[in-house]
Amino acid sequence: MEVADLVPVRLGTEKRDAEDGEKPERGSHEALQGEPESGICKEEQKKTKSQGQHPYGLLEQIGEPLLKWYDSGRRILPWRENPQPYYVWLSEIMLQQTRVEAVKPYFDNFIANAPDIRALAKMEEDKLVKLWEGLGYYNRVRNLQKAAKIIMEEYGGTMPSEYENLIKLPGIGSYTAGAIASIAYGKPVPAVDGNVLRVLARLRLDGDDILAQKTKSRVEKELQEIIPSDRPGDFNQALMELGAMVCLPNGEPKCGECPWGTICQAHCLGKIAEYPKKKAKKARKIEEKTVLVIQDGEKAAFRKRPKKGLLAGMYEFPMLEGYRTEEEVLKELKHIGLKVLHIKPIGEAKHIFSHKEWHMAGYAVRVDELEEAEGAKGGQDWIFIDKDEARERYPIPSAYAAYAEYLDIKLGMVKN
Incomplete structure (x- = not known):
C-alpha cells in the first residue's frame, strides 16, 4: 500500500489510479467554516467547535462507530482467516498499492509454493520472482526473501513481534x-498508509501535505494516543478498509455508507473533493524503446537484466534505445551476425513506472541459426529459450506483456 500499480497498457488505453489534490492552503485541522449540509451535521459541528483545536479532537470519537461498521461487514480475505504473522506480512507487501482482488490469487499461489518463512528463505530466485510476475515492483519480493533469511538466522524462523525489531x-x-x-500480535501500534491519511484528512479538514513524512509521523503519533488496546489490529484494518471501500480517492466517495457521516467535516461542509492536500509530483521521464521479438523456430532471444536497478535480474526481450525504423533494426541485427528471414512491426505499447514511462515500438523478427549470434558483438548477453520454457520458468516483466503475447506467453501468475 505504499507504491503504485504497474499495469502494461496499449497507447491510448492508459488507466491509472491517483488521488486528486491541491497545494496546502492552511495548516492542519483547518477551522470550521460554511454551512453543514444537514441538521445532524450541524449538531455534531457544534460539539466539534466546542473542542477547539485540540490535536486529537475528532479522533476521540471515531473508534466505536468505526469498529461497529467493520464488524458488520468486514471482507473475507485469505490472510484474515488465519492471521499468522507470515500471512499478514506477505499480504501487506503484496497489497502495497495493488488491489485486493488482484492480490488474492497471487497470495494463495505464493503460500502454496512457499508455505512458511523457511521455504521462502530457501527458494531459488528465478522461481521466487516468477511467483511475483505481474505484481510489479520486484524489489518487494527480493526484500521478502532477504528478511526471511534474517528471520531464520536471528529469530529462529519466528517473525519478531516488536515494532522496533520488525522495522x-x-x-x-x-x-x-x-x-x-x-x-498478528495484538500490539497497540498504528499502521498509517495512504488510505488512512486520506480518510483522516477529510474527517478533520487536515490541510497538510499527505505526501510529507512529517504529516505521516504526526498522524502516527495522534493515532497512538487513541488506538484501542483490546482491538488494535481490527482498528487498523477498519481504517484501511474504510479508505479502500468507502472514502475513495477518485470519483464519488460513498459517504452514505460511512460510519462517520455526521462528524466528517469534509462531508458536512461539501469539501470532499478538496481533500486530501498534496503537492504535485514531478512529471515522469519518458523513454522511447524498440523491442525485438526474435525467433528461430520455437526458440526466442532474451537477455537477463543487471542484478541491481530497474527490473533487476528479470528476463527481457532485446531492446534498442529510441524508436527505430525497420531499416535501422535490420542494420543492427546484421551487425551482430543474424540472418534475418522476415521482419514486421507489431505495434506500440506503454508501461508506467513510478518515476518514468517506457513508450515502446515492437518488431517481430524471424531469423535462421539464431544461436550462431551468441558471443557476437552486441549479442553476447543473449540467451535462447524455448517458448514453453520461458512461459513456465523465466520471470518476464509485465512491461513486455503486449510483446510476450506474440509468443503466446501470458504474463502473470503461474501455478506450480
Whole structure:
C-alpha cells in the first residue's frame, strides 16, 4: 500500500489510479467554516467547535462507530482467516498499492509454493520472482526473501513481534511494521498508509501535505494516543478498509455508507473533493524503446537484466534505445551476425513506472541459426529459450506483456 500499480497498457488505453489534490492552503485541522449540509451535521459541528483545536479532537470519537461498521461487514480475505504473522506480512507487501482482488490469487499461489518463512528463505530466485510476475515492483519480493533469511538466522524462523525489531527488516517500513505488530500480535501500534491519511484528512479538514513524512509521523503519533488496546489490529484494518471501500480517492466517495457521516467535516461542509492536500509530483521521464521479438523456430532471444536497478535480474526481450525504423533494426541485427528471414512491426505499447514511462515500438523478427549470434558483438548477453520454457520458468516483466503475447506467453501468475 505504499507504491503504485504497474499495469502494461496499449497507447491510448492508459488507466491509472491517483488521488486528486491541491497545494496546502492552511495548516492542519483547518477551522470550521460554511454551512453543514444537514441538521445532524450541524449538531455534531457544534460539539466539534466546542473542542477547539485540540490535536486529537475528532479522533476521540471515531473508534466505536468505526469498529461497529467493520464488524458488520468486514471482507473475507485469505490472510484474515488465519492471521499468522507470515500471512499478514506477505499480504501487506503484496497489497502495497495493488488491489485486493488482484492480490488474492497471487497470495494463495505464493503460500502454496512457499508455505512458511523457511521455504521462502530457501527458494531459488528465478522461481521466487516468477511467483511475483505481474505484481510489479520486484524489489518487494527480493526484500521478502532477504528478511526471511534474517528471520531464520536471528529469530529462529519466528517473525519478531516488536515494532522496533520488525522495522529493521528489509522492505518493512513503519506502516508494514505497525500492521504486523497489531494484526498478528495484538500490539497497540498504528499502521498509517495512504488510505488512512486520506480518510483522516477529510474527517478533520487536515490541510497538510499527505505526501510529507512529517504529516505521516504526526498522524502516527495522534493515532497512538487513541488506538484501542483490546482491538488494535481490527482498528487498523477498519481504517484501511474504510479508505479502500468507502472514502475513495477518485470519483464519488460513498459517504452514505460511512460510519462517520455526521462528524466528517469534509462531508458536512461539501469539501470532499478538496481533500486530501498534496503537492504535485514531478512529471515522469519518458523513454522511447524498440523491442525485438526474435525467433528461430520455437526458440526466442532474451537477455537477463543487471542484478541491481530497474527490473533487476528479470528476463527481457532485446531492446534498442529510441524508436527505430525497420531499416535501422535490420542494420543492427546484421551487425551482430543474424540472418534475418522476415521482419514486421507489431505495434506500440506503454508501461508506467513510478518515476518514468517506457513508450515502446515492437518488431517481430524471424531469423535462421539464431544461436550462431551468441558471443557476437552486441549479442553476447543473449540467451535462447524455448517458448514453453520461458512461459513456465523465466520471470518476464509485465512491461513486455503486449510483446510476450506474440509468443503466446501470458504474463502473470503461474501455478506450480
